[in-house]
Structures are given as C-alpha cells and as structure tokens.
Amino acid sequence: MSKPARLEREYRRLLVCYPRTYRRENEEEILAVLLACAQDGQRPGLAVVADLIKGAMRMRLRPAARTPRTVQAAVWLLCVGAAAQLAALVINVATIDSVESAAARRYPPWAAAAVHHVVTVRMVTNRVEEAIGIGVWLLLAWALARRRNLARFAVAAWFGLDCVDMFQAGRSAVVEAPLNVAVGTVIWLLALAASVLLFTWASNRYYRPKPGRALVVADLRH
Amino acid sequence: MQEATYLILTALAAGSQHGYGIIADVAEISGGRVRLLAGTLYMALDRLRADGLIAVDREEIVDSRLRRYYRLTPEGQKRLAEEAARLHANAAAALRRLKPDLAGGVA
Numbered sequence: 001m002s003k004p005a006r007l008e009r010e011y012r013r014l015l016v017c018y019p020r021t022y023r024r025e026n027e028e029e030i031l032a033v034l035l036a037c038a039q040d041g042q043r044p045g046l047a048v049v050a051d052l053i054k055g056a057m058r059m060r061l062r063p064a065a066r067t068p069r070t071v072q073a074a075v076w077l078l079c080v081g082a083a084a085q086l087a088a089l090v091i092n093v094a095t096i097d098s099v100e101s102a103a104a105r106r107y108p109p110w111a112a113a114a115v116h117h118v119v120t121v122r123m124v125t126n127r128v129e130e131a132i133g134i135g136v137w138l139l140l141a142w143a144l145a146r147r148r149n150l151a152r153f154a155v156a157a158w159f160g161l162d163c164v165d166m167f168q169a170g171r172s173a174v175v176e177a178p179l180n181v182a183v184g185t186v187i188w189l190l191a192l193a194a195s196v197l198l199f200t201w202a203s204n205r206y207y208r209p210k211p212g213r214a215l216v217v218a219d220l221r222h
Numbered sequence: 223m224q225e226a227t228y229l230i231l232t233a234l235a236a237g238s239q240h241g242y243g244i245i246a247d248v249a250e251i252s253g254g255r256v257r258l259l260a261g262t263l264y265m266a267l268d269r270l271r272a273d274g275l276i277a278v279d280r281e282e283i284v285d286s287r288l289r290r291y292y293r294l295t296p297e298g299q300k301r302l303a304e305e306a307a308r309l310h311a312n313a314a315a316a317l318r319r320l321k322p323d324l325a326g327g328v329a
Contacts, residue, residue, distance in 0.1 A: 029289070029290045030260055034260050037245065055265045056261070058265050062268075
C-alpha cells in the first residue's frame with residue numbers, strides 16, 4: 001500500500017469515532033483537511049489524534065436543538081463525573097501503599113497478612129468499579145443527549161448506588177487516602193446535582209413521551 | 223467569544239474559505255500563534271453553523287477531494303463587528319493607561 005493511501009486509511013479509522021450521521025455529511029471534507037495538514041505525509045501525531053477524539057466525543061454528546069439548559073447542564077456534569085472518576089482511579093493506584101500502611105497501623109502485627117488481603121481485595125474491586133464507572137457516566141451522558149427518558153431514572157439509580165457506596169466506605173476498615181475521599185465527595189455531589197437537574201419542571205417536559213406515540217397506542221387498542 | 227471562534231470568523235470576513243484555507247488564514251492572522259487542528263476546527267464550524275453565524279457557500283472537488291467553502295452570514299458579520307469593537311475598546315483603554323508610564327520611561 002502506498003504511503004498516502006496508508007495515511008488516508010489511518011485517518012478514516014480515526015474518523016470512525018464520529019457519529020455516523022455526522023460522518024456521512026463531513027467525512028470526505030475533514031479527511032481532505034487532515035491530509036492537507038499532513039503534507040509531509042507524516043502519520044497523525046498524538047495532538048491530532050487527541051483533538052479528533054475530543055471533537056468526536058463532543059459531537060456524540062452534543063445535545064439536540066432546543067434542549068433545556070437543565071438537561072445541557074446535566075450532560076455536562078456527567079462528563080465532568082467521568083473525568084472525576086478517572087482522577088479517582090489514578091489517585092487510588094498512586095496511594096495504595098499509604099492506604100495499606102495506614103490500615104496496618106490500626107491492627108496488631110499478627111493481622112498484617114489479613115490486612116494486606118482486605119486492602120488488596122477492596123483496592124482491586126474499587127479499581128474495577130471505577131473503570132466501569134467511567135463508561136457508565138459517559139453512556140448516561142450520551143443517552144441523555146439522545147433524549148432517552150430511561151436515562152434520567154438510570155442517573156437517579158446511579159446516584160443511589162453512589163450513596164450506598166459512600167455509606168459502605170464510611171463503615172469499612174480500610175481508610176481511604178484523604179484526596180480520594182475528596183474526589184469521592186465531588187463525584188457524589190455531581191451525581192446529586194445531575195439527578196436534581198434531570199427532574200426539574202423543564203427537564204420533565206423535555207423527556208415527557210411525545211403525544212404522537214400515545215396516539216398510536218390508542219389506535220392499536222381500537 | 224473564544225479566540226479560536228473570533229479568528230475563524232475573521233478569516234471568513236473577507237470572503238468564503240474552505241477548511242484548510244481557514245486553518246492557514248487563522249495561523250497568518252495570529253502571527254503563527256494559533257494553529258487550529260482539524261477536530262477543533264470542525265467542532266467550531268458545526269457550532270457556528272448551528273448558531274447561524276456561518277453558512278456553506280459552495281462545494282468543489284479539487285484533486286478528487288471535497289472542498290466545502292464557508293461564508294459569514296449577516297448575523298455572523300454583525301457578531302464579529304460587535305466583538306471586534308469590544309476588543310478594540312478594551313485595547314484602547316489599556317494603551318491609554320499605559321501611555322503615561324511608557325512616556326515616562328522614554329523621557
């Protein structure tokens with residue numbers, strides 16, 4: 001395969017991140033610009049790739065026209081939530097040693113093995129939860145921007161789960177790093193704010209099932 | 223108005239331009255300081271189109287590649303003129319206040 005053809009294929013692969021409808025309209029045009037910018041035939045650099053992914057995410061999470069501000073704000077809060085969850089994951093990985101030594105100080109030396117076991121299990125489950133969490137935040141934001149009513153209730157349920165998680169963390173023998181507790185609180189507040197915004201009067205009206213659909217159901221009954 | 227948005231509108235003020243033309247023009251206007259990447263450019267173009275500040279002027283095929291030309295709408299011209307006047311007033315105020323010091327420095 002020739003160099004320009006290979007470059008074009010790489011760019012097309014990156015553009016797959018964009019929503020299909022947007023791609024149908026704009027792919028050829030953006031591709032032409034990308035190829036013109038890479039006149040020396042160099043492969044896409046990290047900055048170009050990151051910029052395309054950012055653009056694609058914005059397009060996917062872009063609320064439809066005439067979306068109430070409350071819903072727009074909730075979508076934005078959920079994106080911030082995903083970023084905060086990522087921060088929590090990084091902090092947790094960085095602080096595992098200090099968490100373990102803090103836990104070990106609270107128990108006699110003969111319990112060290114058990115403490116190590118408990119901390120490791122909790123840390124691993126937390127990491128898995130956080131990794132899934134990042135995906136959930138983004139998925140909920142995407143579904144809300146797509147005007148899915150069910151997503152509102154999923155956000156409320158997600159907030160409920162977060163409350164349970166906070167309560168359990170408070171009772172756990174493993175004391176989390178202070179920075180992590182702070183990020184956890186921020187995440188909880190974001191979920192709370194998004195849940196409140198999604199059940200305001202303006203949001204309720206936006207997500208109310210369209211009257212057209214109700215009519216179809218009524219027609220079927222006859 | 224963000225600087226990138228302002229520069230894109232400025233690039234379109236003299237006439238319609240295609241995507242790569244806008245990137246090159248923005249780099250020139252900003253003295254090479256702002257180099258737009260394709261993802262950022264199309265994010266901005268999409269938003270400006272939705273806000274009615276720019277519109278598609280025409281399409282051309284050059285070297286078997288699609289070129290879409292964009293132009294300012296009357297609303298876009300108005301917004302750019304307002305923003306330019308605002309920036310001009312701010313810059314003039316700053317220069318007025320700096321002048322005594324600069325004059326003192328020279329003397």
